[in-house]
Amino acid sequence: MAHHGGGGGGGSGTGFFQEDEILGKAYDARLMRRLLGYLRPYRGLVIVALVILLGLSFADVAPPIIAKFIIDNAIAPAVSGQIPPEEGFSRLVPFGALYIAVLLASSLFRYGQSMLASYVGQNAMFDLRVGLFKHLEGLSLGFFDRNPVGRLMTRITNDIDALTDMVTQGVVAIFGDVFVIAVIAVVLVILDWRLALVTFCSVPILVAMTAYFRRMMRESFRAIRIRLARVNAYLNENISGMAILQLFTREPRSFKDFDALNTDLLQANQGGIRAMALFIPSVNFTRAGTSAAIFIAASYWIVGGQLTIGTLLAFWQLVERFFAPIQDLSEKYNIMQAAMASSERVFRLMDTEPTIVDPPQPRELAHVRGEVRFDNVSFAYNEGDWVLRDVNFTISAGESVAIVGATGAGKTSIISLISRFYDVQKGRILLDGVDLRELRQMDVRRHVGVVLQDPFIF
Ligand SMILES: Nc1ncnc2c1ncn2[C@@H]1O[C@H](COP(=O)(O)OP(=O)(O)OP(=O)(O)O)[C@@H](O)[C@H]1O
Ligand SMILES: [Mg+2]
Known part of the structure; x- marks a missing residue:
């Protein structure tokens, strides 16, 4: 490919x-x-x-x-x-x-x-x-x-x-x-x-x-x-x-x-x-x-x-x-x-293998408070074509935050990353202090609610 x-x-x-x-x-x-x-x-x-x-x-x-x-x-x-x-x-x-x-x-x-x-x-x-x-x-x-x-x-x-x-x-x-x-x-x-x-x-x-x-x-x-x-x-x-x-x-x-x-x-x-x-x-x-x-x-x-x-x-x-x-x-x-x-x-x-895989020993998320932290995150869909560069922010549990930016700024990309649709190239994304990559994808997505901008209902 x-x-x-x-x-x-x-x-x-x-x-x-x-x-x-x-x-x-x-x-x-x-x-x-x-x-x-x-x-x-x-x-x-x-x-x-x-x-x-x-x-x-x-x-x-x-x-x-x-x-x-x-x-x-x-x-x-x-x-x-x-x-x-x-x-x-x-x-x-x-x-x-x-x-x-x-x-x-x-x-x-x-x-x-x-x-x-x-x-x-x-x-x-x-x-x-x-x-x-x-x-x-x-x-x-x-x-x-x-x-x-x-x-x-x-x-x-x-x-x-x-x-x-x-x-x-x-x-x-x-x-x-x-x-x-x-x-x-x-x-x-x-x-x-x-x-x-x-x-x-x-x-x-x-x-x-x-x-x-x-x-x-x-x-x-x-x-x-x-x-x-x-x-x-x-x-x-x-x-x-x-x-x-x-x-x-x-x-x-x-x-x-x-x-x-x-x-x-x-x-x-x-x-x-x-x-x-x-x-x-x-x-x-x-x-x-x-x-x-x-x-x-x-x-x-x-x-x-x-x-x-x-x-x-x-x-x-x-x-x-x-x-x-x-x-x-x-x-x-x-x-x-x-x-x-x-x-x-x-x-x-x-024979195409999934690129996002669960860790062999996933951490359990018994109770999610909902704190999201981006720690020095850099991300690109295609090698070298950076969409996010060294992004740092913390959203505390229960806090409401609006992300505002020009079209193509990377808002949807941030949301996709929180659901771990893609893996970041640098840094890490933490949910309640745990790296998303240490969790099961199923567990993460069960706790993240997303309403996308393109409605697709079936
Ligand atoms: N699946 C993809 N593959 C490759 N590049 C992508 C993909 N999705 C988005 N991009 C690129 O990543 C950048 C950020 O896109 P993103 O959709 O996150 O922006 P956005 O802030 O949500 O924009 P909008 O306000 O238009 O929704 C853009 O340059 C876009 O072209
Ligand atoms: Mg968008």
């Missing part, structure tokens, strides 16, 4: 919102470990969800294989006259029943899996949100001078939403996709290793393609996030400062500035769409090419009697499934990248 140097009041410019522009990797082991810590209370459910996910992967791969047996063992022999048609029908029954059972199981798994993932994800992020609010409550006022409300709101709402997306969609889906790809690869080799080799020829092409588009998407995603953060910052300042804006008849100028930022955002969004619009057809084209290669090789082998039609059909369907996770990759990549950036910011906030 060292970047904010200026005095209080109108912090401005995009530099103030730099933190919202952090964009890191799509995967960061340190952040991930810390995030997974929030899943620990739901350990049991996570394990159940993973088991269901594995079941779901198998249920997704099974239908093409069952179809192969239906064709090779029932339909093809009956059509070619190897077995009587009745025999073909009776063979169809168990396979058909199995097919339906698998589809049913797959639907059930999918239901259970999405319910569980959402339940765990939402609850873990609920805990994080509560923890973050509690942490915010404990931070010292100096922190809130430096951090605009809009930014802190974003942490608790948008950033945690991004994390929820990751837990409920990103991680689960990536895990499931990797598993599906592995299972399909093994099944392809078992079904027919020669056709499997033909299929795997597409893998290097796909890897190169995703690497290329990932870089492209990363750039455009980054550009979008940065522009969006700027638009948000600008809106935040202009809406909260609407009275000033209108007083100085700045409407046309603000409009022009906003228009420029908004145009920038539009262009960045279009860049992202271009990347996506190229990626999906490229994957589709590779998939179609792979299917064509499979059909050519398979027809050759089928005519030679080395391959069955059922195997070809199973291959064709499995290859379609093999490509689906790759197509989703771009979307998941964005989810992961957004979540990593969000978690970085959320954890940075979590």
Whole structure:
């Protein structure tokens, strides 16, 4: 937070919102470990969800294989006259029943899996949100001078939403996709290793393609996030400062500035769409090419009697499934990248320590008389920018005193210091002869009544 140097009041410019522009990797082991810590209370459910996910992967791969047996063992022999048609029908029954059972199981798994993932994800992020609010409550006022409300709101709402997306969609889906790809690869080799080799020829092409588009998407995603953060910052300042804006008849100028930022955002969004619009057809084209290669090789082998039609059909369907996770990759990549950036910011906030802390052994204030003494107090909000210099005064218990001074003289600062909202740099403030820093903040504030000049009631 060292970047904010200026005095209080109108912090401005995009530099103030730099933190919202952090964009890191799509995967960061340190952040991930810390995030997974929030899943620990739901350990049991996570394990159940993973088991269901594995079941779901198998249920997704099974239908093409069952179809192969239906064709090779029932339909093809009956059509070619190897077995009587009745025999073909009776063979169809168990396979058909199995097919339906698998589809049913797959639907059930999918239901259970999405319910569980959402339940765990939402609850873990609920805990994080509560923890973050509690942490915010404990931070010292100096922190809130430096951090605009809009930014802190974003942490608790948008950033945690991004994390929820990751837990409920990103991680689960990536895990499931990797598993599906592995299972399909093994099944392809078992079904027919020669056709499997033909299929795997597409893998290097796909890897190169995703690497290329990932870089492209990363750039455009980054550009979008940065522009969006700027638009948000600008809106935040202009809406909260609407009275000033209108007083100085700045409407046309603000409009022009906003228009420029908004145009920038539009262009960045279009860049992202271009990347996506190229990626999906490229994957589709590779998939179609792979299917064509499979059909050519398979027809050759089928005519030679080395391959069955059922195997070809199973291959064709499995290859379609093999490509689906790759197509989703771009979307998941964005989810992961957004979540990593969000978690970085959320954890940075979590790790911000309060600057005003209670002493390890606080003095007890049993009965407060109410004597306030400033003993050589010097105080600055920002290093070297003294607001109070060597201030000495004593207000006896029961005495009424008015502090009078020009605006900005430091009256409110004195009141804030008596409540220990800030610590003095030099000297000490005594309540009934006890240094405020030896007391619990709670005790001090319980005994100090303050009516501030800006009414804020809720
Ligand atoms: N949170 C803050 N961070 C940095 N500087 C601050 C902060 N609050 C006040 N200041 C600065 O400290 C000085 C004293 O401000 P303070 O609010 O105590 O004056 P005041 O006497 O209460 O003025 P007023 O009569 O306008 O209420 C001013 O120069 C002000 O700009
Ligand atoms: Mg004041």
